[in-house]
Amino acid sequence: MERIYIFKRFERFWHWSQAALIIILMATGFEIHGSYTVFGFKTATTTHTFAAWTLVWLWVFAVFWHFTTGEWKQYIPTTEKVAAMMRYYLTGIFTDAPHPFKQTRLSKHNPLQRLAYLFVLVVINPLIWTSGWLYLFYNDWAAWGIDFLNLEYVAFFHVVAAFMMLIFFIVHVYLATAGHTPTAHIKAMINGWEEIED
Amino acid sequence: MYKTVKMTHQTLSLLACLLMSGANVSANVAATEPASVAATPTAATVVMEETEARRGTSTADHSKFDELKKNFKSGPEVTKACLKCHTEAAKQVHATKHWTWEFLNPVTKQKLGKKNVINNFCTAVTSNQTFCSACHVGYGWKDDKFDFTSENNVDCVVCHDTTGKYKKLPGLSGHPNYKVMEWPPHSGKFREPTDLKTIAQKVGKTSRASCGSCHFYGGGGDAVKHGDLDSSLKNPKRYLDVHMDANGLNFTCGKCHLSDSHEVTGSRYAPTASDDKGALIRGNRDGRNPTTCVACHGNAPHPPGTAAVEKLNSHTDKIACQTCHIPAFARGNKATKMSWDWSTAGKLDDKGNRIQNRGSGGEVIYDSKKGDFTYERYVIPDYVWFNGDVKFTLFGDKVDGSNIVKINDFQGGPDDPDSRIWPVKTFRGKQPYDVGNQTLAVFHTAGKDDAAFWSNYDWEKSMEWGMKEAGVEYSGKMAFVETEMRWPITHMVAPKEDALQCEQCHKENGRLQNISGVYMPGLDNTPIIDWLGYAAALMALIGVLIHGGIRYYMSKRG
Numbered sequence: 001m002e003r004i005y006i007f008k009r010f011e012r013f014w015h016w017s018q019a020a021l022i023i024i025l026m027a028t029g030f031e032i033h034g035s036y037t038v039f040g041f042k043t044a045t046t047t048h049t050f051a052a053w054t055l056v057w058l059w060v061f062a063v064f065w066h067f068t069t070g071e072w073k074q075y076i077p078t079t080e081k082v083a084a085m086m087r088y089y090l091t092g093i094f095t096d097a098p099h100p101f102k103q104t105r106l107s108k109h110n111p112l113q114r115l116a117y118l119f120v121l122v123v124i125n126p127l128i129w130t131s132g133w134l135y136l137f138y139n140d141w142a143a144w145g146i147d148f149l150n151l152e153y154v155a156f157f158h159v160v161a162a163f164m165m166l167i168f169f170i171v172h173v174y175l176a177t178a179g180h181t182p183t184a185h186i187k188a189m190i191n192g193w194e195e196i197e198d
Numbered sequence: 199m200y201k202t203v204k205m206t207h208q209t210l211s212l213l214a215c216l217l218m219s220g221a222n223v224s225a226n227v228a229a230t231e232p233a234s235v236a237a238t239p240t241a242a243t244v245v246m247e248e249t250e251a252r253r254g255t256s257t258a259d260h261s262k263f264d265e266l267k268k269n270f271k272s273g274p275e276v277t278k279a280c281l282k283c284h285t286e287a288a289k290q291v292h293a294t295k296h297w298t299w300e301f302l303n304p305v306t307k308q309k310l311g312k313k314n315v316i317n318n319f320c321t322a323v324t325s326n327q328t329f330c331s332a333c334h335v336g337y338g339w340k341d342d343k344f345d346f347t348s349e350n351n352v353d354c355v356v357c358h359d360t361t362g363k364y365k366k367l368p369g370l371s372g373h374p375n376y377k378v379m380e381w382p383p384h385s386g387k388f389r390e391p392t393d394l395k396t397i398a399q400k401v402g403k404t405s406r407a408s409c410g411s412c413h414f415y416g417g418g419g420d421a422v423k424h425g426d427l428d429s430s431l432k433n434p435k436r437y438l439d440v441h442m443d444a445n446g447l448n449f450t451c452g453k454c455h456l457s458d459s460h461e462v463t464g465s466r467y468a469p470t471a472s473d474d475k476g477a478l479i480r481g482n483r484d485g486r487n488p489t490t491c492v493a494c495h496g497n498a499p500h501p502p503g504t505a506a507v508e509k510l511n512s513h514t515d516k517i518a519c520q521t522c523h524i525p526a527f528a529r530g531n532k533a534t535k536m537s538w539d540w541s542t543a544g545k546l547d548d549k550g551n552r553i554q555n556r557g558s559g560g561e562v563i564y565d566s567k568k569g570d571f572t573y574e575r576y577v578i579p580d581y582v583w584f585n586g587d588v589k590f591t592l593f594g595d596k597v598d599g600s601n602i603v604k605i606n607d608f609q610g611g612p613d614d615p616d617s618r619i620w621p622v623k624t625f626r627g628k629q630p631y632d633v634g635n636q637t638l639a640v641f642h643t644a645g646k647d648d649a650a651f652w653s654n655y656d657w658e659k660s661m662e663w664g665m666k667e668a669g670v671e672y673s674g675k676m677a678f679v680e681t682e683m684r685w686p687i688t689h690m691v692a693p694k695e696d697a698l699q700c701e702q703c704h705k706e707n708g709r710l711q712n713i714s715g716v717y718m719p720g721l722d723n724t725p726i727i728d729w730l731g732y733a734a735a736l737m738a739l740i741g742v743l744i745h746g747g748i749r750y751y752m753s754k755r756g
Contacts, residue, residue, distance in 0.1 A: 033719065034704075040701060041704045045509065045719075046505050094749060095752065151717040155723075156727060163735060171742060174746060175742075
């Protein structure tokens with residue numbers, strides 16, 4: 001068993017604070033949407049707004065970090081071994097078959113991960129962010145000359161993106177248990193060290 | 199037919215100033231102005247403090263005036279005495295709605311005013327003046343021959359009485375009783391002759407009580423008509439109205455309904471539904487209505503700070519202040535009338551006598567003279583888009599009886615920048631209309647004659663007389679038509695802690711569920727997306743659980 005240092009300090013901080021913010025945003029967001037009542041509408045909206053702005057700041061740093069470290073390359077998609085990965089999740093994982101992908105510092109995401117995170121980056125996030133910003137600045141639409149927009153459609157896209165994020169969240173949390181032990185990946189995300197099978 | 203007057207209150211305070219001590223008032227203003235301005239920068243506060251300083255400090259003691267040391271025999275005699283000093287007062291009153299009962303809507307050009315509109319309470323003034331004029335600021339209006347140019351027929355006292363003893367009684371054409379009189383009729387109780395001397399010597403500024411002597415009793419009784427105006431506002435506690443709170447700000451009606459030359463601002467005939475120009479600075483001459491929330495509070499009324507407060511302020515582009523700050527009307531524990539069905543009027547008991555039934559709340563729910571009523575307390579308003587334009591269905595406007603007639607149709611909509619979502623009382627009626635002439639009916643309700651409905655319960659005679667008075671030959675065929683009338687809710691402003699909370703609107707079946715044209719988070723959604731979204735999330739969850747289950751099972755099996 002080899003141990004390699006995969007997730008650096010900022011990356012871990014980014015991951016977990018983002019996770020917390022997204023959980024808060026989902027919990028409050030679905031309340032605002034009318035799915036349930038837990039915090040009350042006022043608390044839900046103010047918390048949602050506050051969490052959204054916090055996430056914006058976090059992303060400012062994250063974007064800076066990705067570019068200065070070159071880590072953005074981790075999200076470049078590849079088709080190599082995608083089929084093998086799918087086969088692994090559908091059968092191999094049950095029989096302890098060897099993992100088709102070997103994690104390295106330069107390539108820390110398996111091909112499916114790359115695709116999934118890229119999807120989050122180029123589809124879910126732009127959708128949720130754009131609609132969210134428009135939502136936040138609804139009262140300035142007229143001044144900005146974009147009052148041809150309709151809040152109903154903005155809300156529609158925001159909700160669609162929220163559901164996609166929820167599904168990503170469910171699958172992502174589950175797959176976090178799919179390491180060589182159920183907690184291996186989670187530990188790695190906490191202390192940075194991934195244990196790689198030889 | 200009595201008390202259908204919808205006066206606005208401010209005539210009163212102005213009357214007071216002008217009638218009593220105009221010169222001193224201006225002196226006072228000059229004295230307090232600089233200090234107030236320095237301490238409190240907003241116009242509203244300044245005006246408030248000035249009035250506060252003057253309260254109860256009139257420089258004229260009317261009981262010392264020789265002109266008033268007389269045993270007046272009638273109201274007009276009192277007025278004559280008033281006019282000896284206040285020479286221009288009657289002329290000023292002559293120019294007001296309180297006197298003419300006429301109002302020309304500047305937008306729709308409809309001729310409105312109590313004289314012209316038909317409502318769904320007592321319906322119409324025409325042919326019933328002796329009763330209705332109990333709320334006219336004049337004496338002697340009993341038919342269409344009333345002299346509207348007579349100065350002595352102006353009733354100064356009804357607005358400027360401070361004793362609470364002055365009462366104009368229905369049936370006396372705007373006069374109080376000068377002789378001993380049984381009141382209410384057949385009650386066995388008797389009213390002493392009105393003590394005009396004492397009343398005249400104690401005249402003063404208008405008050406909630408003096409304005410309320412008509413406006414609280416519109417529609418024929420306490421709380422009946424408006425829903426947000428009733429006698430509980432004479433001495434309200436803070437919870438009932440944060441501005442009129444007798445132990446707090448203690449606003450008179452006139453504090454908002456600012457008046458000039460006896461002309462009172464703030465009218466239901468041409469209301470101001472929105473004003474985006476902010477607080478109204480003194481001296482401003484652009485003709486804006488000072489009787490609005492915005493006139494004092496501006497367009498960003500909630501003190502800035504948190505995001506939640508900013509969000510409240512940004513609601514003012516769609517929502518009238520009243521919508522959140524008047525969570526219910528008829529909050530003074532007095533029930534307001536919600537419907538009136540004339541079609542059942544006229545039922546008599548076995549002996550041919552008038553019937554009056556009372557409901558569990560003590561209110562009359564059936565009266566042979568008037569039909570069936572319903573009442574409610576603590577009523578949640580209806581909400582409508584409103585831009586201030588009101589279109590009335592007037593006498594002569596086509597009515598076919600198959601649809602609900604909108605007595606007054608509030609204009610506005612979500613795409614109109616002047617519209618706001620307003621709380622309203624919807625009053626439902628069923629009232630006579632002339633089938634042949636296809637118009638809402640004017641019928642003769644009250645009077646000491648054979649044709650009055652309240653005398654002998656004969657619709658045909660009552661219709662014939664009323665329509666004739668209104669200038670139309672009765673077709674001979676009448677029926678009852680359902681009607682709806684809206685009343686903007688703007689009084690009984692609750693303290694901020696009682697204002698609506700977000701989720702009273704932002705939830706399924708929230709208060710604004712019938713409002714179209716705005717997307718409201720929490721209330722509105724796209725059901726198909728919710729369905730697909732929840733289904734997909736559930737499938738993902740089930741999928742990972744099964745996947746995890748198999749993994750667990752396989753690992754246990756080794």
